[in-house]
Amino acid sequence: MNLTTKKAKTPKDSETTVTEVVCPNDTNPMGILQGGKLVQWMDIASAVCAQNHSEHICVTASIDSVLFKTPAKIGDIVTIKAKMTRAFNSSMEIFVQAWAKKVVSQKAYLINEAYFTFVAIDDYGTPCEIKGLKPVTSVEKKQYAAAIKRKKQRLES
Numbered sequence: 001m002n003l004t005t006k007k008a009k010t011p012k013d014s015e016t017t018v019t020e021v022v023c024p025n026d027t028n029p030m031g032i033l034q035g036g037k038l039v040q041w042m043d044i045a046s047a048v049c050a051q052n053h054s055e056h057i058c059v060t061a062s063i064d065s066v067l068f069k070t071p072a073k074i075g076d077i078v079t080i081k082a083k084m085t086r087a088f089n090s091s092m093e094i095f096v097q098a099w100a101k102k103v104v105s106q107k108a109y110l111i112n113e114a115y116f117t118f119v120a121i122d123d124y125g126t127p128c129e130i131k132g133l134k135p136v137t138s139v140e141k142k143q144y145a146a147a148i149k150r151k152k153q154r155l156e157s
């Protein structure tokens with residue numbers, strides 16, 4: 001089916017927010033959230049976003065430049081927001097940001113952000129065509145325009 005025959009969705013339609021609490025099993029001996037655990041939470045949030053947009057099972061194809069800006073500590077509340085920047089033929093780019101919040105101060109700070117690419121697959125595990133994405137806000141339009149350059153760079157690397 002051609003993309004134009006499928007009704008495009010907006011980034012807001014599939015935007016996904018996940019909240020977690022950093023528990024002892026999620027941390028290193030210093031009580032700092034393990035990087036792999038945070039990436040797992042980000043992967044799940046973006047998978048939900050991709051699957052809600054495409055209405056297909058999706059697999060992670062790549063994760064770009066995961067940057068651990070500040071540590072989250074045991075007891076912090078971690079909020080992860082996954083928002084689609086662009087849908088291509090079978091792949092989708094999703095921008096994921098994670099914040100940690102101290103319970104007592106209620107102060108939230110950015111701990112991580114990354115671009116994830118997911119590919120929608122059919123019952124045979126073959127990439128399949130998905131709906132388009134229609135950006136609405138000026139930020140969404142900028143992200144949409146820049147996504148094609150990022151796609152090219154990641155496929156070349």
Ligand SMILES: CC(C)(COP(=O)(O)OP(=O)(O)OC[C@H]1O[C@@H](n2cnc3c(N)ncnc32)[C@H](O)[C@@H]1OP(=O)(O)O)[C@@H](O)C(=O)NCCC(=O)NCCS
Pocket residue numbers: 058059060061062088089090091092117119121127154155
């Ligand atoms: C991702 C995967 C489905 C792509 O399959 P493929 O046969 O290589 O597919 P194609 O070359 O036809 O590419 C399909 C799409 O994937 C994109 N893609 C392929 N490799 C990619 C990569 N490394 N990074 C980003 N996008 C990628 C292509 O650009 C293409 O996008 P488009 O259709 O929107 O233009 C396949 O490589 C795979 O199954 N990988 C393992 C996924 C996995 O196990 N993830 C972890 C668990 S969820």
